[in-house]
Amino acid sequence: MAFIKNIDHETVLNLADQIHAEPGQIVSKTLAQNKAVSLTLFAFSKGEEISTHDSIGDAMVHVIDGVGQFTVDGAEHICKAGDVLVMPAKKPHAVFAKEDFKMLLTVVFPLD
Structure with missing residues (x-):
């Protein structure tokens, strides 16, 4: 059983090439x-x-292409390819595409 889905296993991939938006x-x-x-x-x-x-969990974004604007608890952060930002649990946040961009979002939830 695969725990990670919708992506090839045992293959070197460029993550930005795995998703596209019109x-x-x-x-x-x-x-x-x-x-x-x-x-x-x-x-x-x-x-x-x-x-x-x-979110009830900590959310970490890793920008993999382009530039995104993230607002976390009222503070704006501009992130470009290669940047990572952690948005703490229960803090309000929003995302805006200043240009086309792609990101990997990881959310870690409490198990309590």
Whole structure:
């Protein structure tokens, strides 16, 4: 049984090549989801956004292509390819695509 899905195993891949968004879209691809962790690839076209929300788990974004704007508890962070940002559990956050961009989102949930 594979715990990581929707991506080839035992193959070297470029993560940014695994997902694409057309203009006006946000596309997501779930790679893993269980009680402890969620691993999701996202592709945003320029100008798209995910409005303010929060999570019960810590959320870490790893930008793999382009530039994204993340607002965490009112503070803005500009992240480019290679950057990582942790958005703590229960703090409001939002995502805005300043240009086309792609990210890997990892959320680690409490098991209490």
